Amino acid sequence: MAVGGRKDKVYSKKIKRLRRAILVAVAAACLIPTCICVILAIRYDRLNAKYEQSTADLEWYRQKYGDELSIVLSEGQNGGTVRAAEEDLNAETGGFEQDYAEVDTSGAQNPEDIEGTRYVYLTFDDGPSIYTDEILDILQEFDVKATFFVCGKPDSKYVEAYKRIVEDGHTLGMHSYSHKYSDIYSSKEAFEEDFKKLRIFLYETTGVWANYYRFPGGSSNGVSHVNIKELESFLEDSDVTFYDWNISAKDDKAGNTKESIYANIVDNVPKFKHCIVLMHDAADKRSTVDALPDVIKAIKAMDDTVIVPITDNTLPVQHIK
Numbered sequence: 001m002a003v004g005g006r007k008d009k010v011y012s013k014k015i016k017r018l019r020r021a022i023l024v025a026v027a028a029a030c031l032i033p034t035c036i037c038v039i040l041a042i043r044y045d046r047l048n049a050k051y052e053q054s055t056a057d058l059e060w061y062r063q064k065y066g067d068e069l070s071i072v073l074s075e076g077q078n079g080g081t082v083r084a085a086e087e088d089l090n091a092e093t094g095g096f097e098q099d100y101a102e103v104d105t106s107g108a109q110n111p112e113d114i115e116g117t118r119y120v121y122l123t124f125d126d127g128p129s130i131y132t133d134e135i136l137d138i139l140q141e142f143d144v145k146a147t148f149f150v151c152g153k154p155d156s157k158y159v160e161a162y163k164r165i166v167e168d169g170h171t172l173g174m175h176s177y178s179h180k181y182s183d184i185y186s187s188k189e190a191f192e193e194d195f196k197k198l199r200i201f202l203y204e205t206t207g208v209w210a211n212y213y214r215f216p217g218g219s220s221n222g223v224s225h226v227n228i229k230e231l232e233s234f235l236e237d238s239d240v241t242f243y244d245w246n247i248s249a250k251d252d253k254a255g256n257t258k259e260s261i262y263a264n265i266v267d268n269v270p271k272f273k274h275c276i277v278l279m280h281d282a283a284d285k286r287s288t289v290d291a292l293p294d295v296i297k298a299i300k301a302m303d304d305t306v307i308v309p310i311t312d313n314t315l316p317v318q319h320i321k
């Protein structure tokens, strides 16, 4: 009897344990899908809100600029009717002011302190231009991918340039539609409208919904009438990361030459493990195109160094903290 009683106790303990395990399993089986459902519902709601916002933006753009764009695209596809000379375009936008923010490289990381590969990101601002094709040819020749922070140029002759940047596998970033400081930095609303106009223009032209931005003049431009932090939070809400630079070719400075551009880039790359190089793709920047092949050769010859385009994994270099 006593033995049987002990056995019963052991069994009832086992049964209790089993019951508890089953209860826990049932509870988990109910709770986990419930949690997943709640998370998915929240995500769905957020995505839906974004989708509705994008649809509204697209509608706003089509109503406001749709006619202009369809002319540009149809002319571009038919081989292109040049509607404005490069000079006229610059006159229209008030000329592309210089990107003048100076970068303090005194805090450059010591490469000896950091293990691993050096990443070099070549970035071209202000395009497309009469030189975009030549720049793309050079990049292709050296099998290098770069990043283009482009502006909005509603001229059919540039349609193919926007498309080729994407087709060749480069990253398409935004650099404001108008590049007019006096306009885009006059108010938060003006900045937002310019931003939306460019983003949708690029989407309609290339099918890319761009996610990277470079402020004209950099985030430390000092000319914005709006606190740049406000513009940053707008970009963040739009799922956009902005990139400044830590190396400048200084190809927008008077008196620059092929040699000075080469030195400004190649001498500074060894100072960083993570180099975001500012260059320009513009009609008055011939020296940049001339310097590019030697710049690429020199960087490629450096140990443990790769040239890559900006992606979601690229750490941003930002002047304004």
Ligand SMILES: [Zn+2]
Pocket (backbone or CB within 6 Å): 096, 098, 099, 125, 126, 175, 179, 216, 217
């Ligand atoms: Zn610029």
